[in-house]
Amino acid sequence: MKEKIYTIPLNEAYETDCECPLCFLEKKLEEEAIEYTLGAAMMEPDFRIESNEKGFCKNHYSMLFSKQNKLSLALILETHMEEISKSLDSLSKEFENPSQKRLFKKSSESNKIDDWFDKNNSSCVICDKVEKTMKRYIEVFFYMWSHDKEFKNKVISSKGFCLYHFGILFENAQKYLKKNDAADFLNIIYNKEKDELMRINEDIHKFTLKFDYRNKDMEWGTAIDAPVRAIEKLSGYIHIKNSD
Numbered sequence: 001m002k003e004k005i006y007t008i009p010l011n012e013a014y015e016t017d018c019e020c021p022l023c024f025l026e027k028k029l030e031e032e033a034i035e036y037t038l039g040a041a042m043m044e045p046d047f048r049i050e051s052n053e054k055g056f057c058k059n060h061y062s063m064l065f066s067k068q069n070k071l072s073l074a075l076i077l078e079t080h081m082e083e084i085s086k087s088l089d090s091l092s093k094e095f096e097n098p099s100q101k102r103l104f105k106k107s108s109e110s111n112k113i114d115d116w117f118d119k120n121n122s123s124c125v126i127c128d129k130v131e132k133t134m135k136r137y138i139e140v141f142f143y144m145w146s147h148d149k150e151f152k153n154k155v156i157s158s159k160g161f162c163l164y165h166f167g168i169l170f171e172n173a174q175k176y177l178k179k180n181d182a183a184d185f186l187n188i189i190y191n192k193e194k195d196e197l198m199r200i201n202e203d204i205h206k207f208t209l210k211f212d213y214r215n216k217d218m219e220w221g222t223a224i225d226a227p228v229r230a231i232e233k234l235s236g237y238i239h240i241k242n243s244d
């Protein structure tokens with residue numbers, strides 16, 4: 001396949017011992033996008049136009065804020081806030097109409113103000129950037145599953161997926177695979193996922209047993225990081241902060 005730009009990272013992800021290789025890719029893309037936003041993107045007018053308009057979600061603001069480069073962050077915030085201010089001005093017409101008709105529509109009807117807040121609260125230039133590349137990875141994942149036996153074996157012997165990406169694969173299998181191939185694929189990953197969830201469940205149980213003083217000499221084994229792996233299996237990767 002020509003598109004080594006996608007196949008190489010997918011193969012690399014499958015060589016990593018992780019609970020979800022798709023999360024591994026997504027996390028990498030997210031980290032690269034954060035670095036890019038505070039670095040090279042400062043000189044990229046197209047990206048700046050997009051980030052001024054869309055802004056970022058809470059998760060990505062938090063990641064941007066955790067980095068050292070506060071000047072880049074402040075410059076991004078400054079121009080985004082200018083854009084927000086202009087965009088807010090366009091809503092003033094909604095208040096100028098004394099009938100208030102447009103302002104207080106029934107809850108089932110959308111109005112300009114609701115639309116504005118919906119858009120403002122849900123748009124994020126980094127989410128969009130990551131999602132766009134992840135869609136390509138999903139497409140290439142199915143191409144490789146059908147055409148690359150070695151890759152297929154890697155998937156079969158992996159630890160499965162987080163439930164989020166498990167769902168994405170379910171949604172897309174029929175789009176990218178022939179009917180029978182899709183049924184085979186879903187059967188394989190469904191059974192794998194059940195086994196992998198049971199494996200983590202057993203680790204979680206062992207983790208709880210370690211808190212009983214009678215088991216203080218019991219080896220942790222693979223149970224030592226069971227809570228974080230269980231969360232990552234259930235919801236996708238998380239950004240772990242050091243606890244107190």
Ligand SMILES: [Zn+2]
Nearest residue numbers: 020023162165
């Ligand atoms: Zn995942």
Ligand SMILES: [Zn+2]
Nearest residue numbers: 057060124127
């Ligand atoms: Zn985001």
